[in-house]
Every structure is written in structure tokens, then in C-alpha cells.
Amino acid sequence: MLQLESARLVGKGLHRECYEYPGDPTRCIKVVVAGNSDENRREAKYYALLAARGISWEMLSRFYGLEDTSMGLGAVFELIRDHDGGVSHTLEQYLARPSANEGLQQTLSLALPALRAYLLRDRVVTMTLKSKNILLQMTTGNSGRLVIVDNVGNSDFIPLSNYIGLLARAKIRRKWRRFEADLLIQNPDNVVLRRILRE
Ligand SMILES: Nc1ncnc2c1ncn2[C@@H]1O[C@H](COP(=O)(O)OP(=O)(O)O)[C@@H](O)[C@H]1O
Ligand SMILES: [Mg+2]
Structure with missing residues (x-):
């Protein structure tokens, strides 16, 4: 199980916290902090549909699947960074x-x-x-x-x-x-x- 306690917090929305994926600066992982994980699951289904259609990920953060973490079920995405390496x-x-x-x-x-x-x-x-x-x-x-x-x-x-x-x-x-x-x-x-x- 992925430990997120010392992971770097990248951003926070109304429902989820977004952390840099431990050991991979090109990815982030989102865990639900308010509510249940239904949203992560609904989102995962839609991403599967898009992937099956073979769409371009130019303007949509690529999805890498769900993963168990110390803070509950997490959704792994491409971490969007600027040309200088800073998070966008x-x-x-x-x-x-x-x-x-x-x-x-x-x-x-x-x-x-x-x-x-x-x-x-x-x-x-x-x-x-x-x-x-x-x-x-x-x-x-x-x-x-x-x-x-x-x-x-x-x-x-x-x-x-x-x-x-x-x-x-x-x-x-x-x-x-x-x-x-x-x-x-x-x-x-x-x-x-x-x-x-x-x-
Ligand atoms: N793929 C990403 N790359 C970089 N920053 C991100 C990414 N996804 C989310 N963030 C940051 O984290 C914040 C919260 O993530 P978000 O998915 O919007 O959570 P919520 O579902 O709670 O709204 C965003 O507003 C953004 O600042
Ligand atoms: Mg949001």
C-alpha cells in the first residue's frame, strides 16, 4: 500500500487532495478527503472510455488507474508541470x-x-x-x-x-x-x- 504521509501536497480541491506520487515526479495521486470514493470510480470509468477511443491527452491529464494508499483509494494522474519543472x-x-x-x-x-x-x-x-x-x-x-x-x-x-x-x-x-x-x-x-x- 502506498504511504502518503510524507508525500508533497500539490493542490487541494473541495473533495480531494492531490499529492506528488512518491518516487515519480511525473505523476500525482488524488485521495478523497471529504465524501466517499465514488467520484474516483466514476471518473476512472469515463477515462477508460476515452482511452478505449484512443483520444489525445494533449489537454487532459492522463489517467493511470486507481491504487490503494494509506489515505484510502487514490487516483493516479499525470502531474502537469511547466517547462521549468514547476507544477502548473x-x-x-x-x-x-x-x-x-x-x-x-x-x-x-x-x-x-x-x-x-x-x-x-x-x-x-x-x-x-x-x-x-x-x-x-x-x-x-x-x-x-x-x-x-x-x-x-x-x-x-x-x-x-x-x-x-x-x-x-x-x-x-x-x-x-x-x-x-x-x-x-x-x-x-x-x-x-x-x-x-x-x-
Ligand atoms: N494533474 C494535475 N497536475 C497538477 N496539479 C493538479 C493536477 N490535478 C489536480 N491538481 C491540483 O490539485 C487541485 C485539486 O485537485 P482536483 O482534482 O481538482 O480535486 P477536487 O476533486 O477536490 O476538486 C487542483 O485544483 C489543482 O490545483
Ligand atoms: Mg477540482
Whole structure:
């Protein structure tokens, strides 16, 4: 069983804690700290579906399976890092920076449409898209891509859109509209964001 007591905490959400995988800096492991492990299991199923379809993992953290740990069942993922080796920051963190500047505007004006196109192309369905669940992975000093690390899959009772491409794409377009609207509501004074989304 994997011991996590001395593992490095990378991030924390409402339900899970994310640790660097002991002995492997390219992976992280997420354990549930509030609630039960159903979420890890539901997520694992959806990832299996995506893997079976052979999708690209360019903008979605790759999943490596479930593993028993000293803190309960853990889900192992690729740990998203910037070109300099630091763990990537969330889009929420970038948008909250007072120094949000030209550089960020340029990066996001490419990365946001690229993420939307990726989700539609590879039919990756998400629950609510949130800026705290999307990392901006800087691939060079001034360019980067957005990578979704949480809330992937479908919570519909009968998840037809997992199997029907047309339904999936309609759902993705809806989620994306909601995401852009939420971003503007959550960052009312962010000029960079306004310019990118051309409000
Ligand atoms: N694959 C990853 N690479 C780097 N950081 C991550 C990764 N997954 C999650 N994180 C960080 O950990 C935080 C919590 O993980 P998350 O999966 O969102 O947990 P929760 O299900 O509780 O919301 C994220 O907001 C992010 O900052
Ligand atoms: Mg989260």
C-alpha cells in the first residue's frame, strides 16, 4: 500500500487532495478527503472510455488507474508541470493576478479556442467547466496550453452523450458557453479576459 504521509501536497480541491506520487515526479495521486470514493470510480470509468477511443491527452491529464494508499483509494494522474519543472498553476490563479498582462492575453487568446476545439474534436465531455480545474501549462516562457485536471465525464443518469457524437458535441458547446459566461462573472474587472472573449 502506498504511504502518503510524507508525500508533497500539490493542490487541494473541495473533495480531494492531490499529492506528488512518491518516487515519480511525473505523476500525482488524488485521495478523497471529504465524501466517499465514488467520484474516483466514476471518473476512472469515463477515462477508460476515452482511452478505449484512443483520444489525445494533449489537454487532459492522463489517467493511470486507481491504487490503494494509506489515505484510502487514490487516483493516479499525470502531474502537469511547466517547462521549468514547476507544477502548473490553475487558470483561476492566473486570472486573479493583478499583473495579468499582454503576455497572458496572447497566451490565452490562443489557448482558450484551442481547448474548445480539442474537447469538440475528441468528444471529451465535462461536467461544469471551472477555472480552478484547468491548469495553464506554460510550455515555453510565453506560450502554453490549458489542461483539464478535474470534473471530466458525465453525471447524467443515462449518459447517452458518452456514446452519441452529436449529443456529446451539443453538450460540449453548452458547457463552453456557460464556462465563458462564468469566467466573466467571476472576474468582472479582468480587462484581459474581456478582450479575449470580445464582450
Ligand atoms: N494533474 C494535475 N497536475 C497538477 N496539479 C493538479 C493536477 N490535478 C489536480 N491538481 C491540483 O490539485 C487541485 C485539486 O485537485 P482536483 O482534482 O481538482 O480535486 P477536487 O476533486 O477536490 O476538486 C487542483 O485544483 C489543482 O490545483
Ligand atoms: Mg477540482
